[in-house]
């Protein structure tokens with residue numbers, strides 16, 4: 001069976017609650033495509049208003065991060081149960097910005113992935129290489145290592161239901177998109193890694209997104225690749241362009 005495409009916006013640290021509601025309203029008619037899963041991953045404080053604002057539409061909501069503990073003295077953190085109770089279904093885990101600025105390690109991210117599943121949240125697990133790594137020719141080795149480390153003790157059934165986003169760090173927010181061939185090569189390698197860890201059926205079922213300067217112009221070609229099952233969109237998710245990506249041309 002063909003995998004259903006999943007187009008997710010990662011709003012990052014943008015949109016106050018009132019701006020968030022206005023953006024959902026602006027995008028409402030533009031993101032209406034029943035053939036595609038559409039997700040808005042939003043700042044924690046926007047989850048409640050955005051869940052409310054997307055009611056009755058095809059859009060689901062995700063968090064951009066969460067903590068690994070159930071509750072307690074972790075000032076400033078967001079518990080998985082809070083995200084679930086607020087009505088979100090997805091959570092981004094291991095975005096390169098969190099790895100870099102907040103020093104999140106693969107060991108820690110593995111705990112987050114397991115915790116997300118414990119609470120019935122679908123992880124969107126991010127991986128990606130730096131420019132130095134690409135130039136040194138170690139991209140595929142690095143990505144395999146990230147995936148294997150982050151998926152320790154994740155069952156095949158869980159892996160089959162999750163989303164992995166390949167986001168080359170050098171392509172994020174730079175306007176520099178990976179070429180279609182570069183993006184497909186890595187997404188294919190991720191699927192092969194899943195096959196190696198689990199089996200063919202899990203690899204066929206898991207959805208792999210490309211992220212990094214995906215926009216209204218380059219989305220059709222990227223989304224036409226056999227191993228690219230969607231996009232994780234930063235900048236363009238805050239604009240009407242996001243509707244064009246959701247309605248990519250086959």
Ligand code: 13P
Pocket residue numbers: 010095167171172173174175211212213214232233234235236
């Ligand atoms: P841009 O689309 O702004 O390059 O961001 C990509 C990204 O980091 C999505 O998670």
